[in-house]
Amino acid sequence: MPAPVRVQQAPFDMGAELNAFAATVPGAGAVVSFSGITRDLADGTLEVMEIEHYPGMTEAALSAIRDEAIARFGLTDAMILHRYGPLKAADPIMMVATAARHRADAFAGAEFLMDYLKSRAPFWKKEVTAKGAAWVAARDEDEDALARWSRGG
Amino acid sequence: MKLDIRYFAWLRERVGTAAEQVETEAATVADLIAELRARDEGYAYAFSDTGAIRAAVDHELVEFDAALSGAREVAFFPPMTGG
Numbered sequence: 001m002p003a004p005v006r007v008q009q010a011p012f013d014m015g016a017e018l019n020a021f022a023a024t025v026p027g028a029g030a031v032v033s034f035s036g037i038t039r040d041l042a043d044g045t046l047e048v049m050e051i052e053h054y055p056g057m058t059e060a061a062l063s064a065i066r067d068e069a070i071a072r073f074g075l076t077d078a079m080i081l082h083r084y085g086p087l088k089a090a091d092p093i094m095m096v097a098t099a100a101r102h103r104a105d106a107f108a109g110a111e112f113l114m115d116y117l118k119s120r121a122p123f124w125k126k127e128v129t130a131k132g133a134a135w136v137a138a139r140d141e142d143e144d145a146l147a148r149w150s151r152g153g
Numbered sequence: 154m155k156l157d158i159r160y161f162a163w164l165r166e167r168v169g170t171a172a173e174q175v176e177t178e179a180a181t182v183a184d185l186i187a188e189l190r191a192r193d194e195g196y197a198y199a200f201s202d203t204g205a206i207r208a209a210v211d212h213e214l215v216e217f218d219a220a221l222s223g224a225r226e227v228a229f230f231p232p233m234t235g236g
Contacts, residue, residue: 036236052162053235054228057212082235094236114236120214122228123235124162135163138232 002070003079005062007053012081014095021079025099028076032106033097034114040089045129051084051093054122058082065116073109075100080113082123115145154178156185156221160199161230164206167199182208183217185227205231 003021014035022031040046062080069078075098082094096117098109125136159172179185190200200206208215209228221227 054159054161054209054212054230057209057228060212061214118236119233121235122161122209122230122233124231125234126162135231136234138234143232 002066003077005059005066005079006081007055007058007062008081008083009085010083012083012092012095014092017079017081017095018097021077021097022099025076027101028099028106029101030103030106031097031099032103032110033095034110035095036093038087038089038091038093041127041129044089045131046089046127047130048128049087049089049091049093050126050128050133051087052124052126053082053084057122061121062117065113065120068116069098069109069112072112073098073100073105075105075109078109078113080117082117082121084123112149115142115149118142119146154221154224156224157226158185158189159226159228161228163231164199164229167195169195177221179221181217181221182210182215182219182227185221186217186229200229207232 018033038049066078066080069075078098080096087093096110096113098106100106119142127134127136156175156177158175160168165171177185177188179188186200189196207230208217210219210224211226
């Protein structure tokens with residue numbers, strides 16, 4: 001059974017999560033992780049980053065992305081954790097970790113997970129400042145990043 | 154048929170509700186959008202730029218030509234910004 005995907009409001013300790021994951025991947029020789037943290041605005045005025053998601057679809061989408069990464073790169077396992085709700089600048093938002101026998105697959109698997117969950121997992125970010133709130137727009141580069149994984153491409 | 158419809162992010166704000174149930178005979182997602190748009194100015198505004206809208210049927214991302222037969226829940230939202 002692969003590691004369960006987790007969608008939660010509560011904070012998490014990225015070091016503890018990574019250690020726990022690394023302790024459950026027998027036969028692996030490499031673990032790669034990525035953590036996303038809440039980025040402040042350029043002028044440092046972010047008060048809150050609100051993350052909305054689609055309960056039910058989120059878990060299904062993350063599980064499908066994780067399973068695809070495991071199958072595609074022959075990973076020992078992969079984990080995905082993503083928060084929702086109000087976050088402050090520098091708060092950890094999410095993390096992924098992959099384990100494989102060799103590092104190339106672990107790196108590639110982690111990049112694949114990130115590219116897919118950026119544009120295919122149902123999360124939306126809203127930046128709130130003293131002046132008001134604005135939804136974060138999707139970036140073309142994020143959509144383009146998916147193209148490199150298309151089969152036969 | 155009865156369909157549960159859910160809205161997220163700015164689409165939810167423009168429509169003014171997070172969820173509703175509709176009685177519809179729409180055959181595809183595009184037909185359903187056309188019905189919703191025709192309701193009032195708020196819906197027409199929310200769905201004015203369909204290039205900026207994504208749809209899911211029963212938790213699966215779909216194109217607008219996806220059939221609705223057998224569907225229980227349809228969701229509309231802007232492009233996703235996770236990670």
